[in-house]
Amino acid sequence: MDTRQKRYNMKYVILCCTVAAFGGLLMGYDSSIISGAIEPLSEYFQLSPAETGWAVSNILLGSLIGCFMAPRLSDKLGRKKSLAITALLFTVSVIGTALAHNFTVFVIFRMIGGLAIGLASVISPIYLAELSPSKFRGRTTALYAVCCVGGQSVVLLTNYFITKSTLPDVMINMGWRYILATALVPCALFILFIAFIPESPRWNVLKGKYDEALDTLTKISNREHAESVFNEIKHSFSDKTAQQHKSRLRLDKTTIPLLIVGIGLAVGNQISGINVIQYFGPTLLKNVAGSTDSALLQTFWLSICQFIGVLAGMMLIDKVGRRKLLLLGAITSCVCLTYSFIAFYYHLPGMLAVIGLFAYMIFFGMTWGQIVWTVLGEVFPTEIRSICVGISICAMSMANFVISSTFPIMNSSPMLLDMFHGGFPLLLFAIFSLGMYFFTFRYLPETAGVSLEKIHALVLRKFNVEAELPETTSTAKASESFDIPRH
Numbered sequence: 001m002d003t004r005q006k007r008y009n010m011k012y013v014i015l016c017c018t019v020a021a022f023g024g025l026l027m028g029y030d031s032s033i034i035s036g037a038i039e040p041l042s043e044y045f046q047l048s049p050a051e052t053g054w055a056v057s058n059i060l061l062g063s064l065i066g067c068f069m070a071p072r073l074s075d076k077l078g079r080k081k082s083l084a085i086t087a088l089l090f091t092v093s094v095i096g097t098a099l100a101h102n103f104t105v106f107v108i109f110r111m112i113g114g115l116a117i118g119l120a121s122v123i124s125p126i127y128l129a130e131l132s133p134s135k136f137r138g139r140t141t142a143l144y145a146v147c148c149v150g151g152q153s154v155v156l157l158t159n160y161f162i163t164k165s166t167l168p169d170v171m172i173n174m175g176w177r178y179i180l181a182t183a184l185v186p187c188a189l190f191i192l193f194i195a196f197i198p199e200s201p202r203w204n205v206l207k208g209k210y211d212e213a214l215d216t217l218t219k220i221s222n223r224e225h226a227e228s229v230f231n232e233i234k235h236s237f238s239d240k241t242a243q244q245h246k247s248r249l250r251l252d253k254t255t256i257p258l259l260i261v262g263i264g265l266a267v268g269n270q271i272s273g274i275n276v277i278q279y280f281g282p283t284l285l286k287n288v289a290g291s292t293d294s295a296l297l298q299t300f301w302l303s304i305c306q307f308i309g310v311l312a313g314m315m316l317i318d319k320v321g322r323r324k325l326l327l328l329g330a331i332t333s334c335v336c337l338t339y340s341f342i343a344f345y346y347h348l349p350g351m352l353a354v355i356g357l358f359a360y361m362i363f364f365g366m367t368w369g370q371i372v373w374t375v376l377g378e379v380f381p382t383e384i385r386s387i388c389v390g391i392s393i394c395a396m397s398m399a400n401f402v403i404s405s406t407f408p409i410m411n412s413s414p415m416l417l418d419m420f421h422g423g424f425p426l427l428l429f430a431i432f433s434l435g436m437y438f439f440t441f442r443y444l445p446e447t448a449g450v451s452l453e454k455i456h457a458l459v460l461r462k463f464n465v466e467a468e469l470p471e472t473t474s475t476a477k478a479s480e481s482f483d484i485p486r487h
Contacts, residue, residue: 008133008135008136008220008221009219009220009221010136012219012220013131013132013133013136013140013220014140014143015197016131016197016198017128017131017132017140017141017143018143018147019190019193019194019196019197020079020083020124020127020128020131020143020144020194020197021124021128021143021144021146021147022087022147022186022189022190022193022194023083023086023087023119023120023121023123023124023144023147023190024120024124024143024144024145024146024147024148024151024373025147025148025150025151025186025190026086026087026090026116026117026120026151026183026186026187026190027117027120027121027148027151028147028148028149028150028151028152028155029151029152029154029155029183029186030059030090030093030094030113030116030117030183032151032152032155032156033155033158033159033179033180033182033183034055034056034059034110035155035156035159036155036156036158036159036160036162036163036176036179037159037176037179037180038052038055038056040171040172040175040176041055041106041176042055043172044172044173044176045102045103045106047103051103054107055103055106055107055110057401057404057405058107058110058111058114059110059111059113059114059117060114060397060400060401060404061111061114062110062111062112062113062114062115062116062117062118063114063115063117063118063121063397064114064118064394064397064398065114065115065118066114066115066116066117066118066119066120066121066122067118067119067121067122067390067391067393067394067397068118068390068394069115069118069119070082070118070119070121070122070123070386070389070390070393071122071386071387071389071390072386072387073085073119073123074122074123074126074203074386075203075386075387078199078200078203078207079123079126079127079130079199079200079203080127080194080197080198080199080200082119082123083120083123083124083127083194084191084194084195085119086116086119086120086123087116087187087190087191087194088191089112089113089115089116089119090113090116090120090183090187090190091184091187091188091191092109092112093109093110093112093113093116094113094180094181094183094184094187095109095181095184096108096109096112097109097110097113097180098177098180098181099177118393118397121393121396122386122389122390122393123386124144125141125144125373125374125376125377125389126200126377126385126386126389127200128140128141128143128144128377129141129374129377129378129385129452130200130201130202130203130377130382130385130452131198131200131201131216131220133220133221134449134450134451134452135318135449136318137318137374137378137448138314138317138318138322138371138374138448139314139315139317139318141370141373141374141377141378142310142313142314142317142370142371142373142374143314144370144373145310145313145314145365145369145370145373146307146310146311146314146370149303149306149307149310149365149369150307151186152303153303153304153307156299156300156303157300158179158182159179160300162175162178162179162182163175163179166178198212198215198216198219199212199216200216201213201214201216201217201220201230201233202233202382202452203382204216205230205233205234205382206382206383210230210234213230213233214226214227214230217229217230229451232451232453233382233453235453249384249387249388249391253465254456254460254465255384255388257443257459257460257462257463257465258379258380258388258456258459258460259388259391259392260443260463261375261379261443261444261459261462262376262379262380262388262389262391262392263391263392263395264436264439264443265326265372265375265376265392265440265444266372266376266392266393266395266396266399267395267396267399268330268368268372268432268436268439268440269368269369269372269396270396270399270400270403271399271403271429271432271433271436272330272333272337272364272368272429272432272433272436273337273403273425273426273428273429273432274364274368274369275400275403275404276403276404276407276425276429277299277302277357277360277361298354301358302357302358302361303361305358305361305362305365306361306362306364306365306369307365308362308365309361309362309363309364309365309366309367309369310365310366310369310370312362312365312366313325313365313366313367313369313370313371314370316366317370317371317374317448318448318449321446321448322371322374322375322444322446322447322448323440323444323445323446323447324446325366325367325371326367326368326371326372326375326440326444327437327440327441328363328367329363329364329366329367329368329371330367330368330433330434330436330437330440331433331434331437332359332360332363332367333360333363333364333368333429333430333433333436334430334431334433334434334437336356336357336359336360336363337356337360337426337427337429337430337433338356338426338427338430339355339356339359340354340356340357340360340423340426341420341423341424341426341427341430342423343355343356343423344420344421344422344423344426345420345421345423346421347421368436375444375447376389376392376393377389378447378452378455379447379455379456379459380456381453381456382452382453407425410424410425410428411425442462443459443462443463444459444462445458445459445461445462446458
């Protein structure tokens with residue numbers, strides 16, 4: 001039988017990647033669920049404004065710790081076992097916060113949830129990138145963003161229905177617990193299905209478990225192609241660069257450029273202001289919407305726009321390419337946010353005031369909202385992938401913390417409100433987006449359809465650092481000739 005006719009077992013790949021992407025769903029769910037519970041929870045525990053802010057933001061501290069722990073955990077135990085630990089931590093956090101009898105207990109268990117978010121944000125993209133065939137890697141790793149944004153959208157609907165169907169007094173005493181407890185459903189599914197997915201074949205090769213690696217690759221593809229991919233992975237660990245790293249990060253001319261790209265893209269994901277719109281959407285939109293109800297409704301539709309964008313980007317990422325979509329996303333973010341600033345500044349009425357933000361959410365979801373996770377999972381060599389992704393996600397979390405902390409100050413500054421009519425943050429984010437266009441244009445090569453073992457060499461060449469591409473056996477060359485077939 002012609003191996004081209006049955007090249008990949010995509011049903012198997014998609015099922016495994018969907019399970020791993022549940023880490024993104026729980027990340028989106030757990031980080032956003034507090035939006036519907038914070039007001040009744042604050043009344044129940046009688047929190048001060050500072051304590052209310054801490055109830056929301058402490059999850060970022062737990063996330064930072066998780067990012068630092070994830071590389072060592074996933075390298076030592078494997079991607080699959082680390083994902084299982086992540087699922088258990090999410091479950092413990094949900095149960096603990098829902099049953100918390102005082103504020104201290106609530107904070108402790110919410111930080112455990114942050115720890116799980118940090119682990120998931122590093123380990124899930126790595127697993128997705130390492131398991132997926134290069135031809136489909138963009139679409140499969142995009143499942144992480146789909147699940148993350150999908151989780152956020154589900155949370156908004158869950159919060160709405162529980163709040164609408166619960167009396168105010170009951171909401172204060174028990175309703176917020178119901179909201180938090182709903183996360184047990186995806187947690188249970190994650191724990192159940194994770195037992196059926198394989199370990200990453202590249203981690204197995206890294207640890208010398210060749211039979212397990214080849215078995216997984218054979219389930220993904222036909223035997224001949226699986227053996228060629230296995231040989232290429234094995235060869236990548238035997239060259240001098242791999243021997244120098246030995247799973248440890250050494251800062252030199254071959255690693256610093258990779259970290260510049262990883263950290264730059266991770267921070268760029270945040271400095272366009274996406275989480276300000278997600279966390280403080282109602283606060284921001286009240287500047288033009290007038291009422292809280294109208295601002296809340298518009299925030300929900302903003303999340304739907306992002307979800308539509310993510311689905312569209314999932315279809316385009318392997319066809320158009322990562323680099324072109326990131327460039328498109330940066331320039332459209334700049335244009336849309338500049339328009340939104342003008343709308344805020346001149347108090348444009350109705351939909352004219354928010355259409356720029358709706359367009360921004362669609363294009364962000366299509367580009368930076370998902371592609372950054374894909375590139376972070378594939379741009380680093382396997383030997384140092386987990387630690388470099390961990391460093392990049394730490395940088396993303398710190399950028400998120402800085403922007404989320406400074407936005408309320410900017411948005412409430414009498415001087416900035418008087419000068420810019422509530423639009424100053426949007427103008428600042430538009431300028432940052434333009435900067436990310438030039439950064440991406442200069443330093444990021446196209447990675448679509450390129451095997452993981454070759455991508456880092458392409459990045460180094462962008463920094464004028466000579467790096468040899470891994471040698472390819474004749475069998476591998478033959479297999480690569482139909483890795484991206486022309487239709």
